Amino acid sequence: xxxxxxxxxxxxxxxxxxxxxxxxxxxxxxxxxxxxxxxxxxxxxxxxxxxxxxxxxxxxxxxxxxxxxxxxxx
Amino acid sequence: xxxxxxxxxxxxxxxxxxxxxxxxxxxxxxxxxxxxxxxxxxxxxxxxxxxxxxxxxxxxxxxxxxxxxxxxxxxxxxxxxxxxxxxxxxxxxxxxxxxxxxxxxxxxxxxxxxxxxxxxxxxxxxxxxxxxxxxxxxxxxxx
Numbered sequence: 001x002x003x004x005x006x007x008x009x010x011x012x013x014x015x016x017x018x019x020x021x022x023x024x025x026x027x028x029x030x031x032x033x034x035x036x037x038x039x040x041x042x043x044x045x046x047x048x049x050x051x052x053x054x055x056x057x058x059x060x061x062x063x064x065x066x067x068x069x070x071x072x073x074x
Numbered sequence: 075x076x077x078x079x080x081x082x083x084x085x086x087x088x089x090x091x092x093x094x095x096x097x098x099x100x101x102x103x104x105x106x107x108x109x110x111x112x113x114x115x116x117x118x119x120x121x122x123x124x125x126x127x128x129x130x131x132x133x134x135x136x137x138x139x140x141x142x143x144x145x146x147x148x149x150x151x152x153x154x155x156x157x158x159x160x161x162x163x164x165x166x167x168x169x170x171x172x173x174x175x176x177x178x179x180x181x182x183x184x185x186x187x188x189x190x191x192x193x194x195x196x197x198x199x200x201x202x203x204x205x206x207x208x209x210x211x212x213x214x215x216x217x
Contacts, residue, residue: 059130
């Protein structure tokens with residue numbers, strides 16, 4: 001992983017289109033501004049991981065429920 | 075085309091019924107093609123079935139059936155990604171995480187599936203809105 005030191009107000013460019021600016025930092029919290037093209041989603045990593053986990057949970061087999069629904073139809 | 079499904083056996087679907095998710099969905103990034111198969115006659119439950127992987131199928135609902143207060147803005151980036159021209163072209167589904175008993179089943183309102191019925195594209199959208207999480211009981215008032 002590339003590690004860079006930045007001061008408040010300084011930026012990092014990733015390629016042509018992405019700019020990350022340190023807005024402020026206080027104690028152990030850093031406020032970051034991100035400028036990126038519209039087609040690039042910017043999300044907190046833990047949110048993506050949560051959706052990821054929930055999608056996996058949602059694939060568990062629910063044939064039993066479906067059988068019940070099918071029986072109700074009859 | 076013939077596809078094998080998790081809950082409907084082998085079925086025939088029209089190519090025009092296949093929705094393309096260009097980037098897959100979180101945790102299943104290689105899964106680009108899904109069909110929506112009605113599960114119950116009442117039109118409430120659907121199976122979102124992967125075309126490629128028979129074992130991959132989600133139970134989905136229209137969130138508005140269960141959550142009258144649910145609404146969200148679709149970001150411009152998604153409007154352009156899915157080439158959405160009119161609100162009427164959109165369908166929204168929520169993935170359910172089925173629990174036993176079924177009454178405890180939850181819907182993921184934080185990451186709705188948005189599809190454009192005109193060009194058959196879709197995406198699992200992650201909302202920035204903090205009111206909606208990944209586990210909302212669909213039967214809120216039962217034990």
